[in-house]
Amino acid sequence: MDLATLIFWIIAVILVGSALMVVGLRNIVHSAVALILLFAMAAGIYVLLDAEFIAIVQILIYAGAVTILILFALMLTRITGQQSRTNPTNKQWWIALVICTLLGVSIIYAATTSPHAVATVGSDSGQLPAGINNVVRIGQLLYSPTQYSFVLPFEIASLVLLVAIIGAIVIGRED
Amino acid sequence: MPLSAYLIMSAILFSIGVVGVLIRRSPLVIFMSIELMLNAVNLSFVAFSKFLDTADGQMFVFLVLTVAAAEVVVGLAIIVSIFRTRRTIDVDEMNALRG
Amino acid sequence: MATTLPIFIMVALAILFGVLVMVITTIIGPKKPTPEKLAPYECGMQEIAAPKRRFPVKYLLTGMLFIVFDIEIVSFYPLAILMRQLKVFGLIELLVFLLILMVGYIYVWRKGAFTWE
Numbered sequence: 001m002d003l004a005t006l007i008f009w010i011i012a013v014i015l016v017g018s019a020l021m022v023v024g025l026r027n028i029v030h031s032a033v034a035l036i037l038l039f040a041m042a043a044g045i046y047v048l049l050d051a052e053f054i055a056i057v058q059i060l061i062y063a064g065a066v067t068i069l070i071l072f073a074l075m076l077t078r079i080t081g082q083q084s085r086t087n088p089t090n091k092q093w094w095i096a097l098v099i100c101t102l103l104g105v106s107i108i109y110a111a112t113t114s115p116h117a118v119a120t121v122g123s124d125s126g127q128l129p130a131g132i133n134n135v136v137r138i139g140q141l142l143y144s145p146t147q148y149s150f151v152l153p154f155e156i157a158s159l160v161l162l163v164a165i166i167g168a169i170v171i172g173r174e175d
Numbered sequence: 176m177p178l179s180a181y182l183i184m185s186a187i188l189f190s191i192g193v194v195g196v197l198i199r200r201s202p203l204v205i206f207m208s209i210e211l212m213l214n215a216v217n218l219s220f221v222a223f224s225k226f227l228d229t230a231d232g233q234m235f236v237f238l239v240l241t242v243a244a245a246e247v248v249v250g251l252a253i254i255v256s257i258f259r260t261r262r263t264i265d266v267d268e269m270n271a272l273r274g
Numbered sequence: 275m276a277t278t279l280p281i282f283i284m285v286a287l288a289i290l291f292g293v294l295v296m297v298i299t300t301i302i303g304p305k306k307p308t309p310e311k312l313a314p315y316e317c318g319m320q321e322i323a324a325p326k327r328r329f330p331v332k333y334l335l336t337g338m339l340f341i342v343f344d345i346e347i348v349s350f351y352p353l354a355i356l357m358r359q360l361k362v363f364g365l366i367e368l369l370v371f372l373l374i375l376m377v378g379y380i381y382v383w384r385k386g387a388f389t390w391e
Contacts, residue, residue, distance in 0.1 A: 007282055008176050012184050019188050022207050023195035035207050042214050044285070047278050049181075049225040051233050054217075057348055061240055065344055066210065066247050069337045073251045074203055076334060077258040096197035104190030111182035137230035138237065139352030145363050150234060155367070157241045157349070158374040161342050164245035165378035168338040169385050172252035237349070244345045248338040255334060 008048060015041040032071050039063040053135045181222035188215035202254050202264050206247075213243050335387055346375055 018041065021034035039062040046055035140146075142154050188211060195208030217236045224232025258264045350368070357364050382388065 005176055016187055019191040019211055022211060023191055028201055028203055031204055031207055042218060045218060046221055047281055049221050051221045054221060054233050054236050057240060061244060061344060065341045069247060069251055072334045072337055073255055076255050077264050093198040096194055100190045100194045103193060104186050107186035108183050112179045135352050135355055138234050139356040141230050141234045143353050143356055143360060143367060153238060155370055157238060158371045160242055160245045161345060162374055162378040164248040165342050166381060167249040168252050169382055169387055171256050172335050241345050244341050248341055
């Protein structure tokens with residue numbers, strides 16, 4: 001077993017464990033802290049997959065900003081003395097567990113037995129030419145005006161952000 | 176590591192996220208579970224991008240991040256504004272469309 | 275993998291350092307707790323009752339605007355690296371993106387969400 005495999009297993013175990021903590025813990029603040037751990041570990045997986053730019057963005061946006069925002073919302077919507085009075089799950093939890101187990105098993109089955117599996121393509125042989133790193137490749141896809149580019153989706157993303165800004169102001173302000 | 180290892184991990188995370196959405200009653204935990212599911216999908220995107228040796232997957236992850244940020248902003252604003260009008264955020268009690 | 279290995283070693287060392295420091299201080303540090311020390315705020319006046327007022331929503335609003343503009347800045351990073359290749363086309367892309375977001379920016383400004391009275 002080489003080092004990359006070892007790192008993968010360590011990160012995968014922490015990742016799944018923290019995901020279970022997010023869903024299972026009674027205290028919502030603990031869930032949010034487990035969420036930070038989960039985002040950081042996902043960034044570790046991205047680094048393992050040679051996607052440094054995505055890893056940095058993940059840390060910056062998710063682990064940094066989104067969890068802080070969720071904690072703010074937690075602070076704002078808390079009624080003192082009313083916490084942990086009821087059970088945090090609803091009544092049909094066992095049906096949900098069965099359905100989700102079926103879902104997970106079927107996804108895993110599909111992913112492992114698919115005739116289109118690409119497990120052997122590329123893998124570790126894909127050495128990039130010098131000077132072309134990840135950010136440049138993402139940038140070429142997103143911004144350069146060749147046939148196969150995503151310039152329009154990028155501009156539409158700004159429209160989505162505009163909607164988010166206006167939505168936040170309209171819904172979120174207290175007058 | 177083969178690609179299937181990443182895909183299996185992604186599937187497990189996604190299923191855990193679905194469980195969270197279905198069984199928890201606090202909308203904030205449901206929200207976190209949705210983020211979890213988005214991350215699981217991003218994980219498989221990046222794994223595919225590595226094993227097919229293109230940057231497409233990473234670019235899609237970037238767009239997903241943008242949409243997820245917008246979703247977080249609007250969703251949390253809605254949760255807080257529901258709390259302001261109803262003084263509770265239990266999803267079982269939000270059963271009427273007219274607030 | 276070879277290029278990213280130092281990152282993992284660095285992270286492992288950082289986690290190890292943090293855990294070690296906390297474990298060592300809890301093991302060898304003297305513990306003489308008094309109610310004074312266990313209070314959330316050690317100095318200042320005695321607290322009378324729990325604060326009634328909630329934090330204002332302004333914090334949340336500022337955080338939301340931060341996330342949106344954070345995404346904006348992050349998406350300029352690959353564009354900045356490619357700017358020499360893209361020349362005028364890149365500049366136009368940037369300006370269109372900024373123009374659309376500026377509508378929101380001006381809206382926020384006119385609504386007064388940037389002021390902290």
